[in-house]
Amino acid sequence: MKTYGLLLLPSHNRVYAQSAPGLARAELLVLDAAVLGGRLADVTTTVIGGVPYLTFRTEGLSARETDLLANLSSLYALFEIEDADAPGREPLLRPVGLSRLDRFASDLLTIQKYPGKTNEDFTKLLLNVTAMSCDTPERLLSGELRVLDPLCGRGTTLNQAVMYGLDAAGVERDAKSFDAYGTFLRQWLKNSRLKHRAETTTVRRDRRALGRRLHVELGESKELYKQGRVIDVTMINADTTAASDFFRPATFDLVVTDAPYGVQHGAAARAERTRSPLPLLRDALPVWARLLRPGGAVGIAWNTLVARRDELAGLLAELGFEVMDAEPYHGFLHRVDQAIVRDLVVARLPAPR
Ligand SMILES: C[S@@+](CC[C@H](N)C(=O)[O-])C[C@H]1O[C@@H](n2cnc3c(N)ncnc32)[C@H](O)[C@@H]1O
The missing domain is CATH 3.30.70 (Alpha-Beta Plaits)
Structure with a gap:
């Protein structure tokens, strides 16, 4: 040994x-x-x-x-x-010599700073643990897992996925966060001299606007870009319960998200408002489940001061998810600040037999 x-x-x-x-x-x-x-x-x-x-x-x-x-x-x-x-x-x-998956400079993860940002180390942990819980965890190494963050803020999960070379998509209701992410990503791609295409469009059905879409294709190198071997990033500005208007069913391997904490950030944080994410998750989880392929996994971080683990696990189980319950999955509880004690729950959508 x-x-x-x-x-x-x-x-x-x-x-x-x-x-x-x-x-x-x-x-x-x-x-x-x-x-x-x-x-x-x-x-x-x-x-x-x-x-x-x-x-x-x-x-x-x-x-x-x-x-x-x-x-x-x-x-x-x-x-x-x-x-x-x-x-x-x-x-x-x-x-021991290590070769990390990281494809780009770390500033992709660290430049953006804003109230309400999910810490980038924790985002990586959540993405890793969710990836390890799907039925094909080794595909993390080959860059084949497709990631959705359906409450993506300004894209911390998307950036970590890109860092790993994975295609990533996000949904965010707040227009300012959507705009800020588009501005950041375009600027970062330009400063990093990476070949890319980026466009923002309005998605319509029957002439009705459903939401805005930022779509970016970027190449890790000029050669890979020319060969069409690009990393695909999509962010949608819409309510997450409408996510299936923008993506085809069963097209994601991982759903990774940090649920709203029920706490106001910045100056307002002192006048704490606590609100449970459960009503949102009750409405949104069935939609997210449809976007996940069988065998795929969902990982959700949340504030345990506003919702209990068994409540979240119950919602997932009702939708047919297998909630991960082995001992290590109970080892992630940690204090963030006075108003947030964070934990994560991970579950897998069973593959058909
Ligand atoms: C904890 S934050 C996620 C932060 C993100 N991980 C980041 O680092 O930027 C939760 C996000 O969910 C968004 N949100 C809340 N309800 C939503 C809904 N119904 N549809 C879409 N986004 C929503 C909030 O605007 C917020 O940006």
Whole structure:
């Protein structure tokens, strides 16, 4: 058996404070169950040289396995630890070479800053855990999963999907957020000198305007763009309960979203208003379920101070989803601020037998 130690990103510790090691452990265990055959043993926090590492033991890791681990949202560096338990000897850390999926510079995720933005580390965690819960998790590596964020704000999930090379779509009711995302993405593509086509149109049916659509096709390189191997990004400005007016049924592998917190952001936050996302989810989930292909997964983050896990799980189960209930899926609860204690729930749409 070999011992490995995962050094957490400093930003992870800042975002989650004391919850960081627990969240990293839960994400690692979900990945282990999905694609490593559940063979990681003794997953725990170990302090080495005064610094905490998430350590685990296994019979070595193949290149494909390190490629999967490399995308954990908490991962800064991975080491193989020699002499982890040798009495009287200092452990020796040997870096494991990592190749992350990241296709673009990190400013794609970090430039936009606005009240109500979902933290980008957490967005990556939610996307990862949802991807690991669909019936074809390895397709994350080949860039084949299609992602929908049906409450997409200014596109944090879309940007993380693009970072992974995945096609992404979003729906957002707020016109200002829709406009801001279009402006950001066009500017970022221009500054990054990436070949692309971008257009904003109004989608109509029977001459009635249903909503606006931003459609972008971008190439990771000039060559790929010329070959038509593009990443497709769509954002719709409409109510999410009308999402099926814009997308064909069963065309997404993953629905990944951060539900409204029922809290006003910015200055108004002090005069807290708490509102449950359940009525919205009750109306919207059947629509989202139709857009998801069988075997696909949905991951929803929400504020536990305004809705209970069993209420969300109940809504999903009523629609025929299999709610993920294994131990690691109960390890994601964490405090964001005084008004938000966030958790996530993940469920899979059963594939036909
Ligand atoms: C927690 S925020 C998501 C933030 C997003 N992840 C980001 O980082 O920008 C929830 C979003 O849902 C949107 N929303 C709420 N109700 C909606 C509805 N019925 N249809 C579409 N969007 C809605 C809100 O405007 C808000 O932008």
